[in-house]
Amino acid sequence: xxxAIDPSETSAAAVSPAPLSDLxxxxxxxxxxxxxxxxxxxGLMVARSVRPGGQSAQETPKVSAKEFAELAGCSxxxxxxxxxxxxxxxxxxxxxxxxxxxPGQRVELPDAxxxxxxxxxxSSASSxxxxxxxxxxxxEGIRPTKALEVAENPTALRAAILADPSxxxxxxxxxxxxxxxxxxLQTELARDVVRTDDLKKAVASESRSxxxxxxxxxxxxxxQIKTPAxxxxxxxxxxxxxxxxxxSLLDELDEGEDSGEWATEAYDTLKTLxxxxxxADPELRVQERRTKFYSGLQKATKVFEELTFDxxxxxxxDDMVQQLEELQQAIGxxxxxxxxxxATD
Numbered sequence: 001x002x003x004a005i006d007p008s009e010t011s012a013a014a015v016s017p018a019p020l021s022d023l024x025x026x027x028x029x030x031x032x033x034x035x036x037x038x039x040x041x042x043g044l045m046v047a048r049s050v051r052p053g054g055q056s057a058q059e060t061p062k063v064s065a066k067e068f069a070e071l072a073g074c075s076x077x078x079x080x081x082x083x084x085x086x087x088x089x090x091x092x093x094x095x096x097x098x099x100x101x102x103p104g105q106r107v108e109l110p111d112a113x114x115x116x117x118x119x120x121x122x123s124s125a126s127s128x129x130x131x132x133x134x135x136x137x138x139x140e141g142i143r144p145t146k147a148l149e150v151a152e153n154p155t156a157l158r159a160a161i162l163a164d165p166s167x168x169x170x171x172x173x174x175x176x177x178x179x180x181x182x183x184x185l186q187t188e189l190a191r192d193v194v195r196t197d198d199l200k201k202a203v204a205s206e207s208r209s210x211x212x213x214x215x216x217x218x219x220x221x222x223x224q225i226k227t228p229a230x231x232x233x234x235x236x237x238x239x240x241x242x243x244x245x246x247x248s249l250l251d252e253l254d255e256g257e258d259s260g261e262w263a264t265e266a267y268d269t270l271k272t273l274x275x276x277x278x279x280a281d282p283e284l285r286v287q288e289r290r291t292k293f294y295s296g297l298q299k300a301t302k303v304f305e306e307l308t309f310d311x312x313x314x315x316x317x318d319d320m321v322q323q324l325e326e327l328q329q330a331i332g333x334x335x336x337x338x339x340x341x342x343a344t345d
Contacts, residue, residue, distance in 0.1 A: 038112030
């Protein structure tokens, strides 16, 4: 006798799911808790099972951090990092204090992202150095764990700086910020620069460019020029306008763009215009020559006054006397020319 079987019944039996494993269900629930709360879930396990300082074993069923670590198969140091993170959060009212929690107790936990604000996964964070790094990381808006990881692996930091220009630029900016408050580092970097020929040349070049830009900026902003003889006078309107034009071009350069060539062009142009402005003004031209003469006379007088002849017999040579005699004649001619000019006036 043949029995007809409904195909739909066969299909249903074939795809009927097996009974859900309690172990799978438990894993899924625990995964969901951790996905929602992150480290808070483990922090709660420590907070409700490890007795706080000052409590004896007789006062609470909780155990010490060492005992909890032995049961968990990890280090007591690791347990204490969770303990301290929970303690910091409790002080800010985010979670209950240890004394309010009992083993197995459940409480509403904060979002997972908040956990990293309180927990630092590295032991170095407990040191003075680690605390400073963590605080600096928070000020920069990054996770302390990231900064501590870099600080603990300087070789990796060096590799990133050598290989990646953007990392090198970030390191340079950080060093510049740090040396403002670190005189010792300033000195060390200065020594490194003067001992490295390429750096020394680069610094000299940049310093020269900065001085030239400063020269242009001073004329554009103050409206005054310094003549070759050292006089400070008001700049002609067209000269100041030319300085402002060059300065605007310099200020528009990108941060990383080399300003050396632009600075040199601006500086040379304005230097030439200053000389032309002096020559174009008869009164200023005379004053310039007078100032230049006085300056040279004062320098020559100072040099001569510094000469000593107390022990001339030890170093006397005929050409010394000859040079002094020639100098005497030149001074005599100069005096005669000045007296003649006065008589003419």
